Amino acid sequence: MKQETLSPVKYRETEDKTLLSVRDLRVWFELKRWGFLHAGFVRAVDGISFDLQKGQAITIVGESGSGKTTLLRTILGLAVPTGGEIIFGGRKLDFTKDSDVTWLRWQVGFVQQDPYGALAPFMTVYRILREPLIINKVKRGEHMPRIREALEEVRLTPVEDFLNKYPHMLSGGQQQRLVVARALILRPMLIVADEPVSMLDASVRVEILELMRKIQRDYDLSVIYITHDLSSVRYFSERVFVMYAAKLVEMTEVNEVISNPLHPYTQALLHSIPDPEPENLTQIRDVPAGEPPSLVHPPPGCRFHPRCPHIMTGLCDTEEPPAFEPCPGHLVECWLYKDGGLPEKR
Amino acid sequence: MKQRANTATEMRRTPPATDGPLLRVEDLFLYFHATAGIVRAVEDVTFELQRGRSMAIVGESGCGKTSLARAILRLLPRNVHTYKGRVLLNGLDLMKLSEERFRRQIRWREISMVAQAAMNSLNPVVRVGHQVAEPLLLDHNMTKRQAFDRAAEVFRIVGIASDFLQRYPFELSGGMRQRAIIAMALITNPSLIILDEPTSALDVLTQASIMNTLKGLKKDLSLNFMLITHDIATSSELADEVLCMYAGQVVEHSKAQRFYPSPLHPYAQKLMASVPTLRVEKKPEFITGQPPSLLNPPTGCRFAARCEKRFERCEEEPPLFRVGEESVKCWLYEKG
Ligand SMILES: Nc1ncnc2c1ncn2[C@@H]1O[C@H](COP(=O)(O)OP(=O)(O)OP(=O)(O)O)[C@@H](O)[C@H]1O
Ligand SMILES: Nc1ncnc2c1ncn2[C@@H]1O[C@H](COP(=O)(O)OP(=O)(O)OP(=O)(O)O)[C@@H](O)[C@H]1O
Ligand SMILES: [Mg+2]
Ligand SMILES: [Mg+2]
Numbered sequence: 001m002k003q004e005t006l007s008p009v010k011y012r013e014t015e016d017k018t019l020l021s022v023r024d025l026r027v028w029f030e031l032k033r034w035g036f037l038h039a040g041f042v043r044a045v046d047g048i049s050f051d052l053q054k055g056q057a058i059t060i061v062g063e064s065g066s067g068k069t070t071l072l073r074t075i076l077g078l079a080v081p082t083g084g085e086i087i088f089g090g091r092k093l094d095f096t097k098d099s100d101v102t103w104l105r106w107q108v109g110f111v112q113q114d115p116y117g118a119l120a121p122f123m124t125v126y127r128i129l130r131e132p133l134i135i136n137k138v139k140r141g142e143h144m145p146r147i148r149e150a151l152e153e154v155r156l157t158p159v160e161d162f163l164n165k166y167p168h169m170l171s172g173g174q175q176q177r178l179v180v181a182r183a184l185i186l187r188p189m190l191i192v193a194d195e196p197v198s199m200l201d202a203s204v205r206v207e208i209l210e211l212m213r214k215i216q217r218d219y220d221l222s223v224i225y226i227t228h229d230l231s232s233v234r235y236f237s238e239r240v241f242v243m244y245a246a247k248l249v250e251m252t253e254v255n256e257v258i259s260n261p262l263h264p265y266t267q268a269l270l271h272s273i274p275d276p277e278p279e280n281l282t283q284i285r286d287v288p289a290g291e292p293p294s295l296v297h298p299p300p301g302c303r304f305h306p307r308c309p310h311i312m313t314g315l316c317d318t319e320e321p322p323a324f325e326p327c328p329g330h331l332v333e334c335w336l337y338k339d340g341g342l343p344e345k346r
Numbered sequence: 347m348k349q350r351a352n353t354a355t356e357m358r359r360t361p362p363a364t365d366g367p368l369l370r371v372e373d374l375f376l377y378f379h380a381t382a383g384i385v386r387a388v389e390d391v392t393f394e395l396q397r398g399r400s401m402a403i404v405g406e407s408g409c410g411k412t413s414l415a416r417a418i419l420r421l422l423p424r425n426v427h428t429y430k431g432r433v434l435l436n437g438l439d440l441m442k443l444s445e446e447r448f449r450r451q452i453r454w455r456e457i458s459m460v461a462q463a464a465m466n467s468l469n470p471v472v473r474v475g476h477q478v479a480e481p482l483l484l485d486h487n488m489t490k491r492q493a494f495d496r497a498a499e500v501f502r503i504v505g506i507a508s509d510f511l512q513r514y515p516f517e518l519s520g521g522m523r524q525r526a527i528i529a530m531a532l533i534t535n536p537s538l539i540i541l542d543e544p545t546s547a548l549d550v551l552t553q554a555s556i557m558n559t560l561k562g563l564k565k566d567l568s569l570n571f572m573l574i575t576h577d578i579a580t581s582s583e584l585a586d587e588v589l590c591m592y593a594g595q596v597v598e599h600s601k602a603q604r605f606y607p608s609p610l611h612p613y614a615q616k617l618m619a620s621v622p623t624l625r626v627e628k629k630p631e632f633i634t635g636q637p638p639s640l641l642n643p644p645t646g647c648r649f650a651a652r653c654e655k656r657f658e659r660c661e662e663e664p665p666l667f668r669v670g671e672e673s674v675k676c677w678l679y680e681k682g
C-alpha cells in the first residue's frame with residue numbers, strides 16, 4: 001500500500017509560541033438554484049483573523065448561524081477556505097494538497113456537541129478508540145497502550161470494565177468523556193470542541209469542562225471551545241471571541257468581557273443571560289429586536305447596525321468598522337470606539 | 347359558541363367550579379421493559395400544581411423527567427411494564443378515561459406538550475401554518491378558515507408575523523421554528539403546557555426572547571407551564587416552584603424563592619452548586635460518582651452513595667417530609 005507523507009511531523013516551535021494563526025479567513029458556500037445556477041454565496045466566515053498561543057484556551061460565543069461551526073470545521077480541515085490563510089505550527093497550509101489536510105487533521109482533535117450522535121452504536125469502546133489509530137497508521141503494538149492511556153486520562157477506569165462496552169451502556173457524561181478520549185488519542189496539539197456540554201446536565205457539564213481544563217494544562221494543549229454558556233467560560237478559558245454574522249466583533253480576556261463588554265452585541269448577550277434567581281420571574285429582559293442578518297446579503301456597514309441601540313446613522317450603516325483597541329488587549333469592531341478611548345457615556 | 351370559537355377570549359373556558367389544584371399527581375409509577383430488566387423511570391411520584399402557577403422540573407439526565415411528562419399526557423411507548431397511580435386535572439381522574447375520550451377532551455385541549463427537540467420534527471414539505479393549525483382541524487370540528495385565523499392569532503402572540511404561515515420549515519430560523527412549535531401548543535388554548543427543553547438548542551438572545559414571550563403568556567392568558575430543562579438559570583425565568591427529581595423519584599418540591607437560593611435536599615444543594623453564575627464569581631462544582639441504575643436502584647435513599655450528609659438512617663428509604671411549605675425526601679428533615 002502506498003504510504004502517504006505521514007511521518008510524524010514534529011511541531012516546529014515558533015518563537016512567539018503561536019500555534020495557530022488565522023489571517024483574513026473567508027469561507028463562503030455557493031448557493032445553487034436547480035442544482036447548477038449560481039444564486040449567491042453564504043458568507044459563513046467573512047474576514048476573520050486571530051492568533052492562538054500554545055497552551056491557551058479560547059472560547060467563541062455568538063448567535064446561532066453566525067459561522068462558529070464553519071470556522072472550526074475549516075481549522076479541522078473539513079471545509080476549504082475561500083480566501084485568507086491558516087498557519088499551523090509554523091506551517092502555512094495549502095488546502096489543495098491532500099497531504100496538508102491529512103496532516104492538519106492529525107494535529108487537531110475534535111469534540112462534537114452531541115455524544116449520542118458522535119459514537120457509532122455498534123462499536124465497542126475499544127473499537128471506537130482504535131479506529132483513529134488504524135486510519136492514521138499508528139503501529140499495532142502501540143494501540144493498546146495508547147487506548148489505555150486515553151481512557152485513564154478521561155477517568156473511564158478501571159479500563160477493563162469499559163473496553164467491551166457499547167455506547168448505550170454509558171451515561172451521557174461517560175459518552176462525552178469517551179468522545180474526549182477519542183479526540184486525545186492521536187496526541188493532537190489542538191482540541192476544538194463544538195458546544196461540548198450543551199446536551200448534558202449541569203453537574204456533568206462542570207465535570208467534563210474541568211476534565212478538559214486539566215488535560216489542557218497537563219499537556220500544554222491549545223483548546224478552542226464554542227459555547228452559548230458565557231457563565232462558565234471564565235473557569236475554563238483565557239480569552240473570549242464574540243462572533244456576529246461571520247465576523248469576530250470583540251476579542252479580549254475572559255474577565256474583561258464579563259466586567260467591561262464593549263460591543264453593543266456583546267452587551268446585549270450578557271444582558272440576556274439569567275442567573276438562577278427567583279427574582280427573574282417578574283422581570284422582562286431587554287432583547288434587541290430583530291433577527292440576525294442574512295449571510296447571503298449581509299447589511300452594509302456594521303452588521304449589527306439594524307439592531308443596535310447606539311446606531312450612528314451615516315456611519316454605522318455605510319462603513320464597515322475596523323478593529324479598535326480602546327483598552328490594551330481588548331479589540332472591538334465598533335464605530336463607538338473610533339476615537340481610541342471609551343466613549344463618554346453609554 | 348362552538349361554531350365561532352376563534353378568538354382567545356371566546357375560546358377560554360370558564361374555570362371549573364372546583365377550587366382545588368389544577369393538577370394533582372398521586373402515587374404515579376411508570377416502568378419500562380428493557381432487555382436488561384425493568385427500568386423504573388417514574389417511581390411513586392406525588393405532587394400538586396395550583397391554578398395560575400408554573401413549575402420547573404429539574405434533575406440529572408435520565409432521572410425520568412420526560413417519562414413523567416409522558417405519563418401525565420398518556421403518551422406511552424409500547425414497552426410499558428407498569429403504569430399506575432392517579433393524575434387528576436381539575437379533579438377529573440385522567441387515567442380512568444377511555445383513550446378516545448382522553449384524546450378528544452384532554453390531550454391538546456387541556457394539556458399540550460412541546461416535546462424535546464420538537465423543532466426538528468416539523469414536516470419539511472408541509473407549510474408551517476398548516477402544521478400549527480393541525481390540532482384544530484383534527485378534533486375541534488372547526489372550518490379550515492377558522493383554524494387558520496386562529497393560527498395567525500397564535501403566531502402573533504408568540505411574535506411571528508402571520509405571513510410566515512405560508513412558509514416551509516426550512517425557511518425559518520431555529521428560533522422561529524421553536525416559536526412555531528410553541529404556537530402549536532397554544533392553538534387549542536389549553537390550561538397546562540408542558541415544555542420539554544424548549545430552548546436548549548437556541549442561542550442566549552433567542553432564549554431570552556422566547557422566555558419573555560412565555561412570561562407574557564403566563565400573565566395575559568393565565569397559562570400554567572411545566573418546564574423541563576437542564577438550564578436551571580433559564581428555568582428561574584418562569585418557575586413559581588421547582589420539582590427536583592433524582593433517579594425516578596421526586597426528592598424536593600419547593601417554591602422558587604426557596605429552591606434557587608437555598609434548596610433543602612442534599613442533591614438539590616449539589617445541583618445548584620454546579621450551576622455557574624455570570625454576575626457572582628463562584629466556581630461551579632460537580633457531583634462525584636454516578637447516579638444509580640434505574641434497573642436495580644438501591645433500597646434506601648437513592649442519593650445516599652453520593653451524599654456527604656448520609657447517616658445510618660439513610661439505609662431506609664425516606665418519605666417526603668413537609669418542611670413549612672416545601673416537601674423534601676430526606677431523613678435530615680424528619681423533625682421538620
Ligand atoms: N455546507 C453548507 N452549505 C451552505 N451553507 C452552509 C453550509 N454550512 C453552513 N452553512 C451556512 O453557514 C452559516 C453559518 O453556519 P454555522 O453552522 O457555521 O453556524 P453556527 O454559528 O455554528 O450556528 P449554531 O450556533 O446554530 O451551531 C449558516 O447560515 C448556515 O446555514
Ligand atoms: N421507551 C423506553 N424504554 C426503556 N427505557 C426507557 C424508555 N424511555 C426512557 N427510558 C429510560 O428511562 C429513564 C428515564 O428517561 P427520561 O427520558 O424520562 O429521562 P430524562 O430525565 O428526560 O432525561 P434527559 O434529561 O436526558 O432528557 C432513562 O434511564 C431512560 O433510558
Ligand atoms: Mg454550530
Ligand atoms: Mg428528557
